[in-house]
Amino acid sequence: MGKTLALVLLCAAACAAPATTHPSASMPVGSCHVMSQPEELYALSDVRPPVPCNQPHQTETYLVTQLTGPLSEAPIRPPHELLVPMVTAGCDYRPIRPYLAAGPHDAQWGVSVWGKVPTPDEWAAGDRTLRCDLLVPTTHPHGGPLLTAPLRGIMARPESASIRRCNLEGRDVQCALPHEWEWVEPQGLTLNRCRANAAMFAGGLRGLRVHLGRDRSCWVGQDRHRISVGTLRGGMTA
Amino acid sequence: MAVFVGVVWAAIMQVRLFAGGHVGLAGSSENMPCQLGLANFRQAGLAGWEFVQPTWTSHTWTGENCPPELSTALLAQAAGKWLTPLLGYPGALDLRALGVAFGLLVGVVCGLLVAVVPGRAAVRAAFASAVGLVYADAAFAGYLVSPHAEPVALVAAGFLVVALLLLWERPTVPRILGAVVPALLVVGARPEYVTFVPVIVFALLWVRGRRVVALMAATWLAGLGIFHAVTEARFDDHKVVFRTILYDDPTAAADLTSLGLDPQLAPAAGLSRHDEDWAPFADEYHFTAHPTPLQVAGFYAARPWHAIRTLGWGFQGVAAFSPDHLGSYPAGAGRTEGEREHRIAVYSALWEVFRGGPLLILVLWAATAGAGRLVVRRRSLTPAEKTVGRLAVFLPLAATAQFAVVVLVHGRVETVRHMAMTSWLTALCVPVLAMAVALVLTRLRPVPRWQHTG
Numbered sequence: 001m002g003k004t005l006a007l008v009l010l011c012a013a014a015c016a017a018p019a020t021t022h023p024s025a026s027m028p029v030g031s032c033h034v035m036s037q038p039e040e041l042y043a044l045s046d047v048r049p050p051v052p053c054n055q056p057h058q059t060e061t062y063l064v065t066q067l068t069g070p071l072s073e074a075p076i077r078p079p080h081e082l083l084v085p086m087v088t089a090g091c092d093y094r095p096i097r098p099y100l101a102a103g104p105h106d107a108q109w110g111v112s113v114w115g116k117v118p119t120p121d122e123w124a125a126g127d128r129t130l131r132c133d134l135l136v137p138t139t140h141p142h143g144g145p146l147l148t149a150p151l152r153g154i155m156a157r158p159e160s161a162s163i164r165r166c167n168l169e170g171r172d173v174q175c176a177l178p179h180e181w182e183w184v185e186p187q188g189l190t191l192n193r194c195r196a197n198a199a200m201f202a203g204g205l206r207g208l209r210v211h212l213g214r215d216r217s218c219w220v221g222q223d224r225h226r227i228s229v230g231t232l233r234g235g236m237t238a
Numbered sequence: 239m240a241v242f243v244g245v246v247w248a249a250i251m252q253v254r255l256f257a258g259g260h261v262g263l264a265g266s267s268e269n270m271p272c273q274l275g276l277a278n279f280r281q282a283g284l285a286g287w288e289f290v291q292p293t294w295t296s297h298t299w300t301g302e303n304c305p306p307e308l309s310t311a312l313l314a315q316a317a318g319k320w321l322t323p324l325l326g327y328p329g330a331l332d333l334r335a336l337g338v339a340f341g342l343l344v345g346v347v348c349g350l351l352v353a354v355v356p357g358r359a360a361v362r363a364a365f366a367s368a369v370g371l372v373y374a375d376a377a378f379a380g381y382l383v384s385p386h387a388e389p390v391a392l393v394a395a396g397f398l399v400v401a402l403l404l405l406w407e408r409p410t411v412p413r414i415l416g417a418v419v420p421a422l423l424v425v426g427a428r429p430e431y432v433t434f435v436p437v438i439v440f441a442l443l444w445v446r447g448r449r450v451v452a453l454m455a456a457t458w459l460a461g462l463g464i465f466h467a468v469t470e471a472r473f474d475d476h477k478v479v480f481r482t483i484l485y486d487d488p489t490a491a492a493d494l495t496s497l498g499l500d501p502q503l504a505p506a507a508g509l510s511r512h513d514e515d516w517a518p519f520a521d522e523y524h525f526t527a528h529p530t531p532l533q534v535a536g537f538y539a540a541r542p543w544h545a546i547r548t549l550g551w552g553f554q555g556v557a558a559f560s561p562d563h564l565g566s567y568p569a570g571a572g573r574t575e576g577e578r579e580h581r582i583a584v585y586s587a588l589w590e591v592f593r594g595g596p597l598l599i600l601v602l603w604a605a606t607a608g609a610g611r612l613v614v615r616r617r618s619l620t621p622a623e624k625t626v627g628r629l630a631v632f633l634p635l636a637a638t639a640q641f642a643v644v645v646l647v648h649g650r651v652e653t654v655r656h657m658a659m660t661s662w663l664t665a666l667c668v669p670v671l672a673m674a675v676a677l678v679l680t681r682l683r684p685v686p687r688w689q690h691t692g
Contacts, residue, residue: 046301047300080511119301
């Protein structure tokens with residue numbers, strides 16, 4: 001109380017007005033979230049109102065569940081180091097590929113999972129909602145992660161190039177960046193099997209070539225070592 | 239003379255901060271300006287310690303992403319918001335605007351010192367310039383272009399020194415109030431600076447006359463200082479216990495028991511919370527009892543070996559002087575990550591002596607206080623000259639109190655930065671000691687009262 005009063009007095013002229021918040025428990029699957037600051041990404045909770053997924057944002061919710069186990073019964077929210085294992089266990093990875101609409105030859109790459117739990121006040125009020133978000137890597141060397149399209153079903157759309165694995169001169173890059181080769185799932189195949197998979201992946205091999213890596217990973221690329229941008233996935237090239 | 243010296247030092251500060259590209263101090267995880275609705279959009283992949291990123295833009299923070307934090311540094315940052323567009327800098331707050339303002343204020347401090355310090359003009363100018371060199375040193379100048387709370391405290395501490403010299407010379411109500419304002423700015427900058435409260439109270443009451451007003455001012459200062467420390471202080475026993483007391487500790491299990499913690503946590507000795515090896519102990523640590531600062535102080539009192547070890551790390555922190563883990567240059571200036579500047583490094587060079595023998599800091603404090611006491615007791619000196627003696631007593635006391643609390647609450651974790659105020663007070667001891675010794679040596683014989691000038 002005293003601290004709040006002091007902060008109000010000190011901040012009367014300069015401090016920012018309190019921001020609108022959104023309860024943790026009412027963030028549905030498919031909602032998109034702005035977390036442009038590292039502090040926001042690393043914070044345990046997020047109560048900023050979601051934004052439409054066609055507006056710039058950083059994460060998208062693929063799963064909403066409940067925290068369970070002995071720690072979830074604590075009346076006061078446990079600290080960060082105890083919640084992280086709970087969040088890691090609670091954010092099941094299995095719904096991710098169906099959420100992205102990934103087929104057997106599609107591999108998502110660079111997508112990470114970030115969990116959000118209720119704020120200390122929401123926790124004390126009994127809320128145990130666990131929100132699991134997906135974060136994609138940045139395509140800008142000097143910028144942070146940024147999305148302007150929904151991740152739900154993205155593997156069926158050209159924007160999926162930002163979460164597909166490609167390779168340029170031996171270095172892994174997103175397919176949204178200039179590259180020579182694009183990865184085809186699964187690995188551990190013969191060259192013939194790789195060719196068959198690549199053909200299924202790209203909808204034919206006309207103008208394309210196939211390469212089997214030392215680790216028997218399967219790659220498809222444009223003929224004559226041409227550098228391309230975007231995915232070769234069938235029906236989605238620009 | 240005072241105006242000339244002030245203008246020269248204001249100019250020196252601007253040149254050393256901005257000529258040839260600006261320098262400052264990287265913010266690391268410092269996010270205090272978020273209280274003002276600001277965010278520092280740093281490059282992806284950078285942790286924050288690598289480069290100075292002066293531009294803060296408007297940002298809406300929600301929930302616990304920007305926890306409430308009360309500091310007088312917010313006043314300066316709010317003023318910086320106002321100054322930023324006036325000086326043509328980008329963003330809602332550019333820390334370079336603060337650097338311009340703080341640099342000018344350093345000039346004001348130097349000018350005021352010339353006006354209030356006793357002695358011949360050349361001596362006063364030399365003393366003020368020696369203080370100016372402390373601010374301009376690579377160990378402190380960077381703070382003036384940084385989001386940390388230190389710059390407000392360091393600059394306000396300069397004004398406090400001026401105000402105390404004036405107060406001790408002739409205590410009047412305006413002078414008492416004039417000392418309270420910078421004192422509040424220092425004490426309110428960080429919870430650790432509550433250690434200034436008893437020392438400033440002592441300084442306020444070390445006057446002849448106006449003691450009632452001084453006592454009232456001291457009471458207000460003490461109340462506000464303690465309130466600030468109680469509401470803002472967050473004691474992290476993890477870094478005090480696991481990263482300091484238990485660091486390389488052969489009796490970790492027994493020491494944990496003494497502190498009221500589970501001895502089974504002994505294998506976690508020395509581990510950071512961010513260390514992967516800490517994870518198996520996190521649960522046990524959460525549910526165990528946590529010692530208070532008083533219990534930790536009691537532990538040190540009962541085990542001198544631990545106290546000596548921790549004090550040693552503290553002295554090493556003061557001797558290191560400069561927060562070398564935080565970069566000085568902005569990104570894109572062609573400098574490597576975390577590279578430090580050394581544009582002016584007179585005190586940094588002098589500190590080589592202390593890096594060789596950190597305990598010499600204790601000798602400097604004792605010598606300064608001792609010389610100050612001699613000056614205060616020397617009958618042949620004028621009241622104005624004796625103010626230097628009082629300052630020579632005040633500085634080591636303030637440094638010792640600040641040193642003690644930093645050692646107690648931060649242990650050996652990021653000691654150099656937490657010791658910034660201790661280091662600044664210690665650096666100030668050098669010119670004050672020189673002046674006190676000069677006064678003692680030049681007035682060995684009593685001077686008749688009618689010959690006094692002050």
